[in-house]
Amino acid sequence: MSTLTGTxxxxxxGTGAPRPDGIPKVAGTFAYASDxxxxxxxxxxxxxxxxxxxxxxxxxxxxxxxxxxxxAVLTAADVPGRPTFGLDVADQPVFASDVVRYAGEPVAAVAxxxxxxxRRAAAAVVVEYERLPALLDxxxxxxxxxxxxxxxxFRHLRIEHGDVHAxxxxxxxxxxxxxxxxxxxxxxxxxxxxxxxxxxxRLVVATQWLHVDxxxxxxxxxxxxxxxxxxxxxxxxxxxxxxDVSLQVHLCLLAKATGRPVKMIYGREESFLxxxxxxxxxxxxxxxxxxxxxxxxxxxxxxxxxxxxxxSSPAVLANAAFFACGPYRVPNxxxxxxxxxxxxxxxxxxxxxxxxxxxxxHEAQMDELAAVLRLDPVELRLRNALAPGDVLVSGQRIEGxxxxxxxxxxxxxxxLPADDEPHPMALPGGPGRTTGAGQRRRGVGLAVGFKNLxxxxxxxxxxxxxxxxxxxxxxxxxxxxxxxxxxxxxVHQIVHEVLGDVEVVLAPASTASIASAGSxxxxxxxxMSGGAVRLAALEIARQRDEAGNGAAAAGPFTASVVHHHxxxxxxxxxGQGSPHVSFTFACHRAVVDVDPELGLVRLVDLxxxxxxxxxxxxxxxxxxxxxxxxxxxxxxxxxELIVEEGRIRNASFTDYLLPTALDxxxxxxxxxxxxxxxxxxxxxxxxxxxxxxxxxxxxxVFSAIRRATGLPLRRVPVRPSDIALAGGAP
Amino acid sequence: MSRSFRLxxxxxxxxxxxxxxxxxxxxxxxxxxxxxxxxxxxEQGECGSCSVLVDGTLVCSCLVLAAxxxxxxxxxxxxxxxxxxxxxxxxxxxxxAVQCGFCTPGLVxxxxxxxxxxxxxxxxxxREELAGNLCRCTGYGRIVEAVRVAAxxxxxxx
Numbered sequence: 001m002s003t004l005t006g007t008x009x010x011x012x013x014g015t016g017a018p019r020p021d022g023i024p025k026v027a028g029t030f031a032y033a034s035d036x037x038x039x040x041x042x043x044x045x046x047x048x049x050x051x052x053x054x055x056x057x058x059x060x061x062x063x064x065x066x067x068x069x070x071x072a073v074l075t076a077a078d079v080p081g082r083p084t085f086g087l088d089v090a091d092q093p094v095f096a097s098d099v100v101r102y103a104g105e106p107v108a109a110v111a112x113x114x115x116x117x118x119r120r121a122a123a124a125v126v127v128e129y130e131r132l133p134a135l136l137d138x139x140x141x142x143x144x145x146x147x148x149x150x151x152x153x154f155r156h157l158r159i160e161h162g163d164v165h166a167x168x169x170x171x172x173x174x175x176x177x178x179x180x181x182x183x184x185x186x187x188x189x190x191x192x193x194x195x196x197x198x199x200x201x202r203l204v205v206a207t208q209w210l211h212v213d214x215x216x217x218x219x220x221x222x223x224x225x226x227x228x229x230x231x232x233x234x235x236x237x238x239x240x241x242x243x244d245v246s247l248q249v250h251l252c253l254l255a256k257a258t259g260r261p262v263k264m265i266y267g268r269e270e271s272f273l274x275x276x277x278x279x280x281x282x283x284x285x286x287x288x289x290x291x292x293x294x295x296x297x298x299x300x301x302x303x304x305x306x307x308x309x310x311x312s313s314p315a316v317l318a319n320a321a322f323f324a325c326g327p328y329r330v331p332n333x334x335x336x337x338x339x340x341x342x343x344x345x346x347x348x349x350x351x352x353x354x355x356x357x358x359x360x361x362h363e364a365q366m367d368e369l370a371a372v373l374r375l376d377p378v379e380l381r382l383r384n385a386l387a388p389g390d391v392l393v394s395g396q397r398i399e400g401x402x403x404x405x406x407x408x409x410x411x412x413x414x415x416l417p418a419d420d421e422p423h424p425m426a427l428p429g430g431p432g433r434t435t436g437a438g439q440r441r442r443g444v445g446l447a448v449g450f451k452n453l454x455x456x457x458x459x460x461x462x463x464x465x466x467x468x469x470x471x472x473x474x475x476x477x478x479x480x481x482x483x484x485x486x487x488x489x490x491v492h493q494i495v496h497e498v499l500g501d502v503e504v505v506l507a508p509a510s511t512a513s514i515a516s517a518g519s520x521x522x523x524x525x526x527x528m529s530g531g532a533v534r535l536a537a538l539e540i541a542r543q544r545d546e547a548g549n550g551a552a553a554a555g556p557f558t559a560s561v562v563h564h565h566x567x568x569x570x571x572x573x574x575g576q577g578s579p580h581v582s583f584t585f586a587c588h589r590a591v592v593d594v595d596p597e598l599g600l601v602r603l604v605d606l607x608x609x610x611x612x613x614x615x616x617x618x619x620x621x622x623x624x625x626x627x628x629x630x631x632x633x634x635x636x637x638x639x640e641l642i643v644e645e646g647r648i649r650n651a652s653f654t655d656y657l658l659p660t661a662l663d664x665x666x667x668x669x670x671x672x673x674x675x676x677x678x679x680x681x682x683x684x685x686x687x688x689x690x691x692x693x694x695x696x697x698x699x700x701v702f703s704a705i706r707r708a709t710g711l712p713l714r715r716v717p718v719r720p721s722d723i724a725l726a727g728g729a730p
Numbered sequence: 731m732s733r734s735f736r737l738x739x740x741x742x743x744x745x746x747x748x749x750x751x752x753x754x755x756x757x758x759x760x761x762x763x764x765x766x767x768x769x770x771x772x773e774q775g776e777c778g779s780c781s782v783l784v785d786g787t788l789v790c791s792c793l794v795l796a797a798x799x800x801x802x803x804x805x806x807x808x809x810x811x812x813x814x815x816x817x818x819x820x821x822x823x824x825x826x827a828v829q830c831g832f833c834t835p836g837l838v839x840x841x842x843x844x845x846x847x848x849x850x851x852x853x854x855x856x857r858e859e860l861a862g863n864l865c866r867c868t869g870y871g872r873i874v875e876a877v878r879v880a881a882x883x884x885x886x887x888x
Contacts, residue, residue, distance in 0.1 A: 016826070018823050018824060018826075019823065019828055021817070021824070021828075021831070022823035022828050022831075023815055023823060025828050025831030025834050025835075025887055026806035026807075026815060026819035026820075026822045026828060026831075026834055026835070027767070027807070027808070027811075027815060027819060028765075028766070028767020028768070028806070028808050028835040029767065029808075032766075032769070032832065034766075034769075034770075035760075035766035037764070113751075116750070116752075170735075184780060184865050184866055185770065185830070185832070185866055186769075186771045186777065186830065186832040186833050186864065186865070186867075187769070187830065187832040188771065234831075235830060236769075236771075236830050236831070236832030237829075237830040237832060237866050237867055238830075239866070260873070263779075265770075267773055268771065268772045268773060268774075294850075327878055349812055383818065384834045407740050423854060425854055425858065426854065431858065482845040483830060484829040484830025484831065484832075484867050485829065486829065590737055614773075619826040619872075620826065620871070622826065622871070623826050623829055623867070623868055623872055626830065626868060626869035626871035626872065627866075627868045627869040628869075629868045629869055630868075630869030630870070631866075631869075645836075652772065652774060652776070653771075653772040653776035653777050653864065654772075654774055654776050658866065659869075660857075660860075660862075660864065661856070661857040661858075661860045661861050661863075661865075661870040661873070661874065662858055662861040664857075664869060664870055666853070666874065667869065667871055
């Protein structure tokens with residue numbers, strides 16, 4: 001097992017430098033967006049639709065206005081600018097006015113003296129509905145009457161690669177289903193908006209992308225973007241949930257309407273209703289292979305339920321399609337995908353972004369193919385493993401690392417845990433002690449996955465950075481959203497690496513101080529904003545060298561950089577092109593104990609290997625590997641938003657189950673593969689590492705459960721009834 | 731209905747004025763006393779982010795009415811150490827147990843409580859004891875390591 005620890009002392013790249021925000025966070029003094037306070041501050045709450053699909057006959061805010069302590073109640077009529085917002089397409093109303101398209105859609109927002117007053121007033125808003133037939137089945141969306149002027153298909157994508165009519169000696173078919181996962185960051189949506197003297201507004205908010213929030217706020221408030229100043233508040237996790245606008249526009253409208261600072265914190269239930277989720281997916285596969293196991297062709301049909309509004313559905317679907325076949329050499333492929341609109345809750349970005357859903361399916365298919373061919377599943381994977389220079393189903397050739405075989409071998413060869421009778425607390429069912437001795441069955445499963453880094457298909461998601469060096473202090477400015485991943489640590493390490501022994505000060509992230517950093521998503525900030533900081537530091541170093549040892553040596557020196565990744569291309573009508581900048585790979589091996597009678601599963605052991613480009617901070621990388629794996633395991637075993645008739649039934653931490661410390665074993669790291677991609681533009685050769693661990697961890701657990709039970713399970717999360725009632729028992 | 735009462739937090743007496751009786755200890759700590767180190771993330775005692783000690787007992791402050799604990803000794807994350815971080819707080823930073831940090835104050839309080847009761851916890855004990863504190867970032871690996879580090883340091887201390 002390799003170890004990923006740092007000394008916590010040294011300061012350049014490659015060391016386990018401690019987080020600069022670590023001490024304030026453990027002391028409780030770090031200011032999250034929910035901790036902000038201003039004199040005269042009001043509290044806001046949202047009134048949300050109770051119907052799934054309905055025409056709004058009338059909205060009566062007078063009962064809300066009559067609640068003592070209420071200062072403003074706003075509806076769609078109070079939106080001076082663009083009535084809609086959206087990350088990709090502005091198709092979602094700031095407030096529903098004519099039609100409600102999902103249960104939980106905002107209808108009005110309230111500002112009051114006390115948060116409970118605001119909530120009571122929001123509940124007092126009366127909405128009269130005329131129910132419309134709800135479109136709840138994504139499979140019916142394409143043929144159903146449009147539930148939105150933009151239609152019911154967010155994107156249809158068809159990849160035709162090689163000979164789509166090729167056939168293999170053996171064919172394995174399977175249909176799979178992935179449930180709706182929630183990012184569930186511990187910090188709920190929160191922010192504080194304040195009207196400014198110049199007629200604008202200042203918003204301090206927990207977000208992943210300051211500038212795209214600013215532009216959407218400015219459009220809906222009909223303000224010049226310069227008059228909207230968005231600053232990063234402390235962010236309590238994100239995982240994709242904060243890439244879309246939630247409360248941003250509502251807060252700014254309320255601040256302008258009342259002339260006072262207005263704060264809002266979503267409760268947990270509202271958080272579940274108020275942000276996008278991971279797309280539930282239905283996946284149909286047909287794998288063709290030669291008798292020796294060589295893959296000949298993969299056919300896949302992907303149906304992603306995007307819910308009521310677009311969010312990032314087109315890009316999620318594209319990712320699912322591009323990575324649908326897994327990190328294998330697939331000479332011929334026919335992949336067809338749809339992301340559709342329904343009256344279910346809206347879905348968008350979550351860690352792994354499309355690659356997670358398909359990994360469950362392509363890895364189950366590989367296991368089934370191995371069984372049919374009587375091959376070892378590891379051997380089958382090795383035989384087809386992608387390697388540098390290979391061509392993906394998008395037609396793109398891999399120009400960087402692709403150590404897929406190495407990653408698989410590392411996990412497969414890691415020692416297995418002893419199969420002694422576990423401590424009763426560590427049996428399936430855990431401290432409930434429901435599983436008796438001798439009732440457990442053990443299974444081992446392996447999965448490997450990959451995805452892209454940065455935005456794709458021709459998008460130029462550049463990142464800006466500025467450094468000023470004066471009197472030995474390097475002040476670094478970027479708009480990169482630190483959401484917990486540790487970018488703030490990397491800034492210090494990168495500047496120390498390039499400029500040596502200087503004091504590093506990271507300026508607050510604000511749209512007022514610098515251009516966009518792009519989104520904290522797509523595993524992109526190490527490469528993009530980290531790359532921008534490195535380039536700016538190099539320019540400072542050049543200026544400092546030029547100044548020599550004279551009077552000018554103390555500076556100040558200033559460098560501003562906008563860092564673009566290498567260009568990518570759109571895809572053609574057959575889904576072919578060079579849509580991606582770079583890729584990231586990970587492998588997991590899971591060992592589970594299953595109680596087949598009760599359908600309970602215990603994850604006994606989890607081993608991983610990952611390709612990282614170059615390690616910038618081993619301690620932080622380990623944190624990403626462990627945390628990312630936990631989210632994949634959660635999706636395999638327990639995490640699902642249960643949506644019945646369009647309504648989320650478990651919008652609480654009592655009913656939406658997150659893995660606890662007792663549900664997870666200690667992750668063992670079998671290999672960290674460093675193949676620096678400086679030739680592709682990676683700073684120091686390093687890649688973002690946050691998403692890859694979430695892709696294959698759950699698929700490995702799924703595979704292990706299938707092995708342990710011998711059941712052809714088709715769905716995640718695996719529910720107890722899927723195991724216990726398989727085959728029609730009781 | 732509102733009332734005034736006294737609350738002793740981290741050894742300091744506070745007069746809480748015109749608090750609505752339904753306000754939780756979490757709300758009063760954060761919004762009336764300005765002690766925002768204690769976090770709220772689920773409002774129903776599932777996540778442990780709001781963990782504080784009341785007369786030495788670990789509780790979820792979102793489930794305790796502030797008006798029910800006058801006279802009790804309330805200890806929050808702000809009151810664990812003096813000006814310097816405690817051994818547990820230091821171990822969390824050094825072990826890499828902090829990412830977004832939102833769960834951290836509650837976990838730090840819970841780990842102090844754990845180590846006071848179990849000075850030499852094995853891994854299963856650590857995981858069972860901390861199962862009431864949800865963390866979404868770390869997968870708990872570095873948190874368990876931080877507990878081990880803090881426990882080892884206490885054993886080694888003279």
